[in-house]
Amino acid sequence: MPWTQWRTGAPRPLGPVYPVVFADAAHVRIRDDQVMNRPIYVAIAVTADGYREILGLWAGDGAVGAKFCAQVLTDLRNRGVMDVLMLVCDGLTALPEAVAQIWPQTVVQRCIVHLIRSSPRYCSRRDWAEVAADLKPVYTAADADQAERRLKDFDAKWGGKYGSIATAWQLAWSEFTPFLSFPEAIGEIVYTTNAIESLNARYRRAATACGHFPSEQAALKRLCLATLALDPTGRGRQRWTTSGRRRSTSSSCSSTAA
Template sequence: MTQIQFNLNTDVLKEAVMASNIDTVMKASIVLVLNAVMEKERDEYLQAGAYERNSIRRDYRNGYYERDLLLSIGKVTLKVPRTRGGDFSTTVFERYSRCDQAFILSMLEMVVNGVSTRKVKHIVKQLCGESVSKSFVSSLTEMLDPVVSQWASRPLNTKYYPYIFADAMYIKVREHNRVVSKAVYIATAIDEGNHRDVLGLKVAHSESFEAWQSFFQHLQERGLQSPKIVISDAHKGLKAAIAKEFVGTIWQRCLVHFKRNIFTNLPKKEMDEVKFGLKRIFDVAEADEARRFKDEFIDRFGDNPKLERTLRTLEEGFEDAIQFLNEPAKYHPYIRSTNSLERLNQEVRRRERSIRIFPNTQSAFRMIGAILIDYTEEQERKKILFKK
């Protein structure tokens, strides 16, 4: 059996390890990983797996005892394996006392976030001096799946969310020996205290009415009540699913996307007055004021043939883009667009670039879920600071 040797070359490791930002939310995941490492160490010491009978085994299992380990992110409690003879001793605690914990946490973060087993094996080799089997790395990731799955299925009936944001992004996944695009659905929300939460995520084959409907139904099954407003882009399937699943809910078209669509149709030259007039329409605090400025804009520029497409886009999407103005003014900066959700998507994309192609759908769900959990914990900390 291979004995894991712990030799740390920090110069090599710094080049091999991804940037780390594990937070307290990852404690449970780290406990699972370290417990699995100690279990493997005991198997190697005994020279026999669980329930395995052979002639060369050295001793027998004798349960576990609990021991605390202080990490840079806080204290965790581990289940340390025992043997009947009492001679087995794990090296996990010794490792943490002799090396920089941040590097080890980086390796664990990669496991949590679904990095390919090949990359994780490379980092483990840098950390431990010996390679571990692909099946062992895979078993660690499988143990971590329940952490994300439990979070993604948690009840949503503990509070009311009047404003929900929905968006989808595309990732690359290896499936049946092919690389395919898949849609990642993410929904966030603002509660009545103006604090943000992530409601859930879903990985599907494509962005469609059926997929959005299934996603919203899943949120409702977890206890989500119909919101006052759903903020999103103008994807037809998404709009149809909102109307179907949230009867009576208002759809707010993302104002940033809408304005971009309007300005895209403008001619390139001599449009300063037109641009000023368009910006004035939406730089208001009340819906009636926006309508008045829009009517003035059409009266002034309506006969300009160069603005035909711009005016048509403005007329068709105007009312859907100003629904947020009917809500209390304190919410206006937050519910006028999907910018907050897009920033979260950008964080997912930043992490996803290091992987490029996910080995499978579950790996994608695991990594994105871990990022969203971390975001949720960050919002909770902000909430506590706000109360103080």
């Protein structure tokens, strides 16, 4: 449900085209017979004039399939979004299929930070520092061809011991490489869902203060109010700024893994 519905009584119309949309989820505790962790999905767009705009909030049931993703994207289309040039997500397996149905020309970019952070599960902790160092040339490559060669070099070194790491990257390859085709100034914006993380952190603090919610409607209302507190104008707009650089990704991921 779009968050502005609590304020206006009706979903807010959206722009026809967005260059980039980021999608991610924050988990909250909702009582449905029993208290369970449920995802609340949020979408943030970068507008053509350089602003971030919160598009909506949707409550999921925990089992995210193509049908649910298609419902979210259909909601955005019904509110006026005719096209999205790039959609950045954290690896939701059903999302690319849904995007292809709603906006066939949209490029799906998988969050590189999430992909890197998932790699330690395939290897021993004592090898992670070296594995992380050997993965860095892959995602800092100048283009997709160079990245592919470097992944082959990585697999030649580690494939016998940790073959699943290269396999995981190969399976995500079509959604990993799009950012490599852009200039670095653009690539450093679209390679990760970090743009949405500060908002999700605010949502998690708001949810934690309440313990758990009696219904998903109560959870959505609380997060909508948290959004209004962030931006009383009700549009969730903020001029785009970015202080991160994609070349420093490995250090943040190494500290997370440790």
